[in-house]
Amino acid sequence: MGKIFKYEWKKQMFSKYIIGGILLVLTLMFVLGTMLEKENWQTTSLVFLVVAGAFTSMYIGVECLLVLNRDLRTKESHMLFMVPYSAYTILGAKILAAICQILLTAALFAGAFFLCFSAYLTANSSFGQFFEILKRLMNDWVEIDITWDWILLGLGQVVISWIGMIAAGFTAIIAVRTVLVRSKLATPLAVVLFFVLNWGMTKIVDLADRMIPVTASDFTHFWAQLGVLAVLAVLLLMLSGWMAEKKLSV
Numbered sequence: 449m450g451k452i453f454k455y456e457w458k459k460q461m462f463s464k465y466i467i468g469g470i471l472l473v474l475t476l477m478f479v480l481g482t483m484l485e486k487e488n489w490q491t492t493s494l495v496f497l498v499v500a501g502a503f504t505s506m507y508i509g510v511e512c513l514l515v516l517n518r519d520l521r522t523k524e525s526h527m528l529f530m531v532p533y534s535a536y537t538i539l540g541a542k543i544l545a546a547i548c549q550i551l552l553t554a555a556l557f558a559g560a561f562f563l564c565f566s567a568y569l570t571a572n573s574s575f576g577q578f579f580e581i582l583k584r585l586m587n588d589w590v591e592i593d594i595t596w597d598w599i600l601l602g603l604g605q606v607v608i609s610w611i612g613m614i615a616a617g618f619t620a621i622i623a624v625r626t627v628l629v630r631s632k633l634a635t636p637l638a639v640v641l642f643f644v645l646n647w648g649m650t651k652i653v654d655l656a657d658r659m660i661p662v663t664a665s666d667f668t669h670f671w672a673q674l675g676v677l678a679v680l681a682v683l684l685l686m687l688s689g690w691m692a693e694k695k696l697s698v
Contacts, residue, residue: 452538456545460511464552467504471560474500479567494564501557508553509610512546513617513642517635520625535692539618539685546614547607608674608681615684616645622691649680 474493481489620641624634656676660669 452541453545456515456542457548459515460545460549463507463511464549464556467500467553468556470500471497471556475560475563478564482567482571490568497557497560497564504553504557508550509613510617511549512542512614513621516542516618517621517625517638520621521634534689536689539689539692543611543614543618543685547611550610604674605670608678612649612677612681612684613646615681615688616649617642618688619684619691620645622688626691645684649677652680653677 474497478490478493478497481487481493620638624638624641653673653676657669657673660672
């Protein structure tokens with residue numbers, strides 16, 4: 449799996465170079481604006497950082513799906529499924545590379561915001577209160593007391609929801625491409641099936657949540673929902689691997 453992982457990692461790195469360059473420019477703009485007391489520079493850079501974060505989170509989430517669709521659409525990339533590796537290994541490497549890519553992107557944005565906050569607090573002689581101020585801001589924004597339980601829940605929500613989306617995307621693309629490999633309708637059909645699978649998973653998660661006693665804590669409901677979603681994601685990935693093994697590894 450290591451070689452396939454490196455191959456997938458390299459294929460998706462170009463966008464990260466672009467994202468890193470944009471973040472570097474915006475961060476330097478904010479730092480210089482702080483040093484020169486240019487509030488318009490600070491405001492502009494922060495606005496663009498937020499916009500870049502929103503756009504990037506959407507793009508990174510679907511980039512691996514676009515790569516898989518291209519792999520199955522182009523003859524050269526389709527040959528990836530004919531190397532001496534099982535389809536499960538190839539799909540596992542793709543998912544692992546995608547997870548690492550999104551973690552890398554998240555780290556880049558976290559680093560950019562950390563540097564911006566650090567520059568601002570240093571200029572205002574309050575760097576020592578950085579984490580206290582950040583926690584207070586988070587409490588004001590989400591209206592809950594930030595604890596490790598909520599942090600772990602939030603991380604679990606992001607990771608499992610994202611993997612669920614990837615599982616639905618992989619299943620939709622492979623299912624359609626194994627039937628309509630050369631059809632121009634393959635991509636739009638895969639998009640439709642992707643949304644249908646996501647809708648179906650949402651309904652199943654909601655149904656499972658209704659089976660939990662009303663008296664259960666919020667944490668119980670949240671973790672139960674994530675558990676059901678994780679099981680559905682695993683089942684879809686197993687189905688994707690089975691289809692790829694039967695239809696593509698020939």
